[in-house]
Amino acid sequence: MAECKSFIPTIEGEEHVIAAAQHIVRALGSNKNLTDDMRKILRELDTQLSSMTLVAANKKMELREIEEHLNFIQEKVTSRESEQSMIWESSPKEASEYLKVVDEVRRLTENLGSMPLNKGEENKLLCRAHSILQTAMVRLEEEFSNILIQNRQPFEPEHMSFRSSEGDIVDDVSTVSVYDNAGEDSLRRDSCSKGIEEYIIDLVNPDVIPDLKCIADVMFMSNFDHECRQAYINIRKDALDECLFILEMEKLSIEDVLKMEWSSLNCNIKKWMRAMKPFIRVYLASEKRLCDQIFGEFGPVSSTCFVETSKASMLQLLNFSEAIAIGPRRPEKLFRLLDMYEVLADLLPDVDALFSDDTGSSIQFECREGLKRLGDSVRGTLLEFENAVRSNTSTNPFAGGGIHPMTRYVMNFIKALTDYSDTLNFILKDKDGVDLESLSPNVNPVIEEEKDTESSSYNTCPMAHHLQSITSILESNLDGKSKLYKDASMQHFFVMNNICYMVQKVKGSELGALLGDNWIRRHNWKFQQHAMSYERAAWSSVLSFLRDEGISDAGSNSVSKALLKKRIRNFNLAFEEVYKSQTGWVIPDPQLREDLRISLSLKVVQAYRTFMGRHASQLDGGWHSDKYIKYSADDLQNYLLDLFEGSPRSLHNSRRR
Structure with a gap:
């Protein structure tokens, strides 16, 4: 504190002036030529000067007492500066005595400040009192900070169903693009961030809350509220940063996020989703209660401290969601965008409740803007998906x-x-x-x-x-x-x-x-x-060989054995060709595969059986019919069961069933 100086006359100088004036009045009063009225006036003046002498003497004695008391207080305050130990770590009694001493110097400062500042002695004492008070405030700020740091409670997110297996971090869904061979169950919704238990925890040991509140009360009454608030904000901001570190949220710029490969980005999105609910519903809710416990009696101070403490962490989380929203609109991002949108939308009422005052309106606005950007990205990504399918x-x-x-x-x-x-x-x-x-x-x-x-x-x-x-x-x-x-x-x-x-x-x-x-x-x-x-x-050409048209001799209604023989051989060749190719075709759906086989059986086998039965008489005799009648109806029936399995076969290498 700057040294106070004064050129105003001292109290001792004032007493000399009064004594000299009193001597002059008494000398004048001894003059016998004075009238009675004049003598009366001089007597009254002498009485007043005597009273002034007494007041000056009393005032001198009072200032000496204040100086002595200030010396005592200064000794008490400065004696702690040479000690390494913290007062509140020593004993409750010492802490109470120190607060009492600080309160006394605060009152002395107020009393001295209320006196007319026209004397040098009062100014000197006031400057000393301010200096001692400032020293005490610096010490209280240190004690306040130390209590906050040393009594911080550990944040254990595993108690809120946060921790998951390592396998959850590796994504097996969104790395697949529209061009890849995705499996039946390759797309599924993540269940992370569901079922988080919501409760408020003690971020600082509750036993020290009264001490923190007492220190804050004294600092606020001493007009050192800014220093107290700033100490709290700095320490708790560090605590919130540590919380995000525990929740595995890195400090990433928007540029960092935009440069990430999808696999890394996807892992970070999952971490963001797992972190949001415990951080806002548990940690920030607990932080707000801590602010209220310490600063609740100081009106809007509590809300201001909470907003200043949590703003950087909230913006860190919201900046990440913004980077995801403005990044490339690839179809594989759609589910993650929707997950993030739902998480943020679900947390909006919590954000509104936590940042309900005007000081927190900017956080509310940023959350809604973040939600809007995610929604825009969802719409754009869905259109991009349609375009990817189309192209x-x-x-x-x-x-x-x-x-x-x-x-x-x-x-x-x-x-x-x-x-x-x-x-x-x-x-x-x-x-x-x-x-x-x-x-x-x-x-x-x-x-x-x-x-x-x-x-x-x-x-x-x-x-x-x-x-x-x-x-x-x-x-x-x-x-x-x-x-x-x-x-x-x-x-x-x-x-x-x-x-x-x-x-x-x-x-x-x-x-x-x-x-x-x-x-x-x-x-x-x-x-x-x-x-x-x-x-x-596929089968019209095969079935055409089982028709009666074109197998009669010219100009006769009788069946030509040569034409019949050729027709059967052609059927065999056509069936074998279809068999060879269509055993390599595949119908994955078992019901469709069975239905199509039944339909083909009804058409092909029945037509074959009818054709062969109708012309059985023409095929009897020494024709060596077994050379060209290679298949029975049952053979065809069995061979049709080989179709659509995706394994090409040839009837030349097949066994009869």
Whole structure:
């Protein structure tokens, strides 16, 4: 504190002036020529000067007492400065005595400050009192900080179902792109961050809260509230940083996040989702209670301290979500974006409750802006997914005519989206309630056709519309891929398999509720039509050899044995060729595979049995019929069971069954 100086006369100088004046008055009073009135005036003046002398003497004695008391207090305050130990770590009695001494110097400072500042002695004492008070405040700030640090309670997130196995960190879902061969169950929703127990914990040992409150009270009354608040904010900000470290949240800039590979980014998103709820609902709620316990009696101070303490940590978490939202809109990010959106939306009421005052309005605003950005990214990413499906091209036909990896991925993808139905329906409408359909540049016309066809059960919610759009785009893409096959029967076979798979994924799932029963009936009909088209294209030429036309002799109604023999041989060759190729084709759905085999059996075996039975008489005799009648009806029946297994075979190397 700056040294106080004064050139005002001292109290001793004042006493001399009064004594001199009193001497002059008494000398004048001894003059015998004075009138009675004049003598009376001089006597009254002498009495007043005597009173002033007494007051000055008393005042001198009072200031000496104040000085002596100040010396005592200064000794008490400064004696602690040479000691290494903290006062509140010594004993409650010492802490209480120290607070009492500090309170006394505070009162002396106030009393001296209320006196007229016209004398040098008062100024000197006031400067000393301020200096002692400041020394005491510095010590109290140190004690306050030390109590906060030494009595911090450990934060154990495993008690809130935070910790998970190492395997949870490695993602097996979102690294798959629309172009990869995703498995049936490769897309599923994470359950992390669910079921977190919500409760308030003691961040500081509750036994020391009264001590912290007492120190804060004295510092606030001494007008050192700023130093007290700043000490609290600095220490608790460090504690919140440590909490985020325990929750495995790194301090990453937006630029750092945007540069991350997807596998690392995905792990960090999972950590963010696991950290958000315990941090806000447990840690920040507990931090707010701690602020209220210490500063609750000082009005808005408690809220200000809480906001200043928690703002940096909250912005760190919100900046991460912003970086995810503004990053590339790749389809594999969609589920993580939805997870983050739901976590943040779920926590908005908690954020509003924690930051309810004007001082916290900026945090509320940032949370809502973060949620909006995530929603925008979800909409954009969903459109990007549709574009990825639409633009997915192939140069070679898919071997075996089975279910294309894209079909598996897309259907698993949209099936997984049904877990987010409510969220997506909310996101897919903008602030004016306009469906995202208006934002899509290439809405497939098939959707409009299906709307008309299925008007009785068409679900008009935004998500249903987009599922309709995606399935229609997928069908169109599959139709294009089918054209890569030169064999017309294989084209129908491929589309049949893929649409059947689509129907099976929709049946009995939430997709069915969204797409509607009419969608299922329509697509059942579609793949059955393709199955019939496949049969006609693949087996018509085979069955043509089992017709009676063209096997009679010219100009006669009798059957030509030579033509009959040729017809049977041609049938054998045609059947063997189909067998060789179509044992390499695959129908993954067992029911569809069985149904198609039964249908073929009814057509092929029955036609063969009828043809051979009708012409049995012409085949008897010395024709060596066993040379060209290679198969019985039962043989054909058994051979048809080899079809569609995905393992090419040849009848030349097959055994009779």
